[in-house]
Amino acid sequence: MPLKKITRERLTHILGSVNVAGGLVLLAAMSREILGGNHARFSDLYLHVQLIVCSLFLADFVVRWMAAERRGRFFARHCLFLIISIPYLNLIEWSGIELPREAAMPIGLMPLVRLFLAFYIVIRWLAGDRVRKLLAAYVLTVALFTYLSALVFYDYEAGVNPRLHGFGDAVWWAWMNVTTVGAEIFPVTTVGKVFSVLLPSLGMLFFPIFTTYVLQEYAPRKKESDRQ
Numbered sequence: 001m002p003l004k005k006i007t008r009e010r011l012t013h014i015l016g017s018v019n020v021a022g023g024l025v026l027l028a029a030m031s032r033e034i035l036g037g038n039h040a041r042f043s044d045l046y047l048h049v050q051l052i053v054c055s056l057f058l059a060d061f062v063v064r065w066m067a068a069e070r071r072g073r074f075f076a077r078h079c080l081f082l083i084i085s086i087p088y089l090n091l092i093e094w095s096g097i098e099l100p101r102e103a104a105m106p107i108g109l110m111p112l113v114r115l116f117l118a119f120y121i122v123i124r125w126l127a128g129d130r131v132r133k134l135l136a137a138y139v140l141t142v143a144l145f146t147y148l149s150a151l152v153f154y155d156y157e158a159g160v161n162p163r164l165h166g167f168g169d170a171v172w173w174a175w176m177n178v179t180t181v182g183a184e185i186f187p188v189t190t191v192g193k194v195f196s197v198l199l200p201s202l203g204m205l206f207f208p209i210f211t212t213y214v215l216q217e218y219a220p221r222k223k224e225s226d227r228q
Contacts, residue, residue: 019057116140142203147174154170161189182200
């Protein structure tokens with residue numbers, strides 16, 4: 001039997017918080033893997049962490065699905081949650097297939113997309129009006145995506161880019177690109193070049209949303225003040 005609406009809302013809030021925690025653990029494990037790994041293959045520790053966190057994500061999907069009023073509609077609208085929650089790296093390892101690190105990295109990043117979706121669910125719960133929800137979700141997306149881009153850039157460019165001398169340079173490169181200013185570190189790999197396009201595009205999308213928020217938040221107050 002479908003759960004009552006208030007019970008479903010509480011369940012959504014609880015599961016959203018648990019998913020955020022799991023996603024942050026996965027992000028920390030990925031950071032450790034890139035900054036302290038051998039850049040040749042994923043360690044057994046990271047694979048174990050990904051399996052546990054992805055199992056949590058899959059359990060979350062099943063619980064939400066079973067609690068939904070219209071399960072078919074829920075599955076159709078949230079199938080992306082299911083797709084990105086699958087521990088593909090573990091499945092590849094169990095199958096005995098050997099993938100180079102360059103090919104395995106994008107696959108290993110897929111479950112981290114679940115972190116962005118989990119954050120959005122929590123923001124929808126905590127934020128007030130729609131504009132604040134949009135601003136909070138976008139600021140968080142920019143911050144997380146910029147940090148993740150720095151990690152990926154460092155993983156692919158370290159050792160082959162003569163201008164990259166450490167992770168600090170990668171973070172500097174990412175933030176300068178997302179602000180559309182640009183940095184004097186030019187990518188030499190295909191992945192680095194792709195992120196060099198994605199980051200400024202994300203940054204250019206941020207400023208109109210921020211302007212909309214400012215107008216929505218402060219313009220009515222100014223009009224009320226002028227009337228008084």
